[in-house]
Amino acid sequence: MLRGCITALVTPMFADGSIDYDSLGSLIEWQIANGVSGVVANGSTGEAANLATKETIDLIEFIIKKVAGRVKIVVGAGTASTMTSVKFIERVNEIEGVDYLMCLAPYYVKPTQSGLYIHFSQCVEASKFPVILYNVPGRTGCDVHNDTVLKLAKDLPKVVGLKDATGDLERCIDMVKRMPKDFIYLSGDDCTVLQFLLLGGSGVISVVSNIRPAQMSKLCQLVDESNLADARKLNNEMLELYSSMFCEANPIPVKWALFHEKRIATPELRLPLTILSEQYHSKISNILKGIG
Numbered sequence: 575m576l577r578g579c580i581t582a583l584v585t586p587m588f589a590d591g592s593i594d595y596d597s598l599g600s601l602i603e604w605q606i607a608n609g610v611s612g613v614v615a616n617g618s619t620g621e622a623a624n625l626a627t628k629e630t631i632d633l634i635e636f637i638i639k640k641v642a643g644r645v646k647i648v649v650g651a652g653t654a655s656t657m658t659s660v661k662f663i664e665r666v667n668e669i670e671g672v673d674y675l676m677c678l679a680p681y682y683v684k685p686t687q688s689g690l691y692i693h694f695s696q697c698v699e700a701s702k703f704p705v706i707l708y709n710v711p712g713r714t715g716c717d718v719h720n721d722t723v724l725k726l727a728k729d730l731p732k733v734v735g736l737k738d739a740t741g742d743l744e745r746c747i748d749m750v751k752r753m754p755k756d757f758i759y760l761s762g763d764d765c766t767v768l769q770f771l772l773l774g775g776s777g778v779i780s781v782v783s784n785i786r787p788a789q790m791s792k793l794c795q796l797v798d799e800s801n802l803a804d805a806r807k808l809n810n811e812m813l814e815l816y817s818s819m820f821c822e823a824n825p826i827p828v829k830w831a832l833f834h835e836k837r838i839a840t841p842e843l844r845l846p847l848t849i850l851s852e853q854y855h856s857k858i859s860n861i862l863k864g865i866g
Contacts, residue, residue: 575756575758575776576611576612576646576648576673576674576706576735576758576760576776576777577611577758577776577777577794577798578610578611578612578777578778578791578794578795578798579609579610579611579777579778579780579783579787579790579791579793579794580610580611580612580613580614580646580648580760580777580778580779580780580783581605581610581612581613581614581779581780581783581784581787581790582613582614582617582618582619582620582779582780582781582783582784583598583601583602583605583613583614583615583617583619583620583637583784584601584619584620584621584784584825584828584829584832584838585598585620585621585625585633586598586601586829586832586838586839586840587621587840587842587843587844588839588840588842589840589842591842591844593629593632593633594838594839594840595636596839597837597838597839598636598637598640598838599636599640600837601784601832601837601838602637602640602641603640604787604837605645605783605784605787606641606644606645608787608788608791609787609788609791609792609795610645610783610787610790610791611645611646611777611791611794612645612646612647612648612673613637613641613645613646613647613648614648614649614650614676614779615633615634615637615638615647615648615649615650616630616633616634616649616650616651617648617650617676617779618650618678618710618713618824618825619781619784619824619825619828620633620650620825621825621843621844621847622650624844624845624847627662627665630662631665631666631669634649634666634669634672635669638669638670638671638672639671641671643671646673646674647671647672647673647674648673648674648675648676648706648779649666649669649672649674649675649676649703650676650678650708651663651666651675651676651677651678651697652676652677652678652679652680652681652697652708653678653680653681654680654681654682654683655680656680656692656693656696656697659677659680659693659697660696660697660700663675663677663697663700663701664700666701666703667700667701667702667703672703673703673704674703674704674705674706674734674735675701675703675704675705675706676705676706676707676708676737676779677694677697677698677701677705677706677707677708678708678710678714679693679707679708679709679710679711679714679716679717679718680693680714680716681713681714681715681716682714682715683716684715684716685716687718687719687721687722690716690718690722691722691725691726694707694718694726694730694733695726695729695730698726698730698732698733699730701732703732704732704733704734704735705730705732705733705734705735706734706735706736706737706758706760707723707726707733707735707736707737708736708737708739708762709723709736709737709738709739709740709762710737710739710740710762711739711740712739712740713739717740720745720748720749720752723736723749724749724752724753727753727754727757728754734756734757734758735757735758735759735760735776736749736753736757736758736759736760737760737761737762737779738759738760738761738762738763738770739761739762739763740762740763741763741765741766743766743769743770743773746759746769746770746773746774746775747773750773750774750775757776758776758777759774759775759776760775760776760777760778760779761775761777761778761779762778762779764778764780764781764782764790764816764819765813765816765817765820767780767790767793767809767816768793768797768805768806768809771793771794771797771805772797772802777794778790778794781819781820781824781825781828782812782815782816782819782828784825784828784831784832785815785819785828785831785832785835785837785862786812786815786865789808789811789812789865790812792808793805793808793809793812796808811864811865812865814861814864815861815862815865818854818857818858818861819831821850821854821857821858822850822851822854823847825843825847826843826847826848826849826850827850827854827858829841829842829843829849829850830849830850830854830855830858831858831862834855834858834859834862835862
């Protein structure tokens with residue numbers, strides 16, 4: 575079962591917007607060397623909304639080849655349209671080496687719970703891979719209720735997990751009480767990751783692990799080992815970093831942090847995202863120095 579720290583990979587880019595595969599390859603090697611359990615290709619941290627379909631497929635294939643089976647591969651999928659999402663999933667089905675599909679709730683259109691159930695059902699039926707649902711209301715403008723997730727998991731065996739980016743710990747308690755055995759319940763909110771894990775979560779799909787993979791992997795390991803004193807100590811050391819990586823929209827800060835520490839060649843993003851505002855540079859630099 576997928577557990578531990580899974581890094582939601584950034585997509586390094588040059589100033590002209592093209593993908594910097596050399597930086598991406600080095601970043602993946604560093605992630606694996608520092609103990610992550612998996613990586614997400616084509617997630618929101620990877621600027622999926624700004625990639626063309628061919629670019630996305632090339633990116634996924636590159637990541638799979640680079641990882642070479644050493645950690646799990648989770649591929650992000652999902653648009654505002656069920657039909658478009660299904661077509662993309664059918665294209666991903668042709669790629670060898672994918673371990674899980676992560677299916678995003680439709681954004682902007684604000685479907686009902688019934689609409690979400692039908693949307694996810696069609697996406698799951700189209701996928702040849704096990705599916706992790708992805709609920710991130712702060713980005714999509716819609717919230718997939720626990721009841722809807724649990725009904726999908728009951729009705730569709732390929733629904734094996736959920737990435738919950740709400741940061742709502744009451745919801746976490748409810749899900750842990752009711753979810754099926756071996757359900758993969760992943761936090762999508764670094765700021766509440768320790769509480770989520772202690773309540774019974776399986777792991778985290780992390781933004782912060784891009785820049786501090788060893789620490790985020792260690793945090794998950796400490797909780798699994800029931801070493802709560804060291805887990806709390808490490809989490810307390812990371813708190814300021816968690817919040818700093820969201821001082822502007824993700825992945826603006828984490829890309830700048832990676833560039834600042836020479837992990838990627840540029841901090842570039844695709845418009846409408848822009849490079850981190852200068853007012854945050856020294857603060858993030860100082861935080862990073864304190865977490866070596």
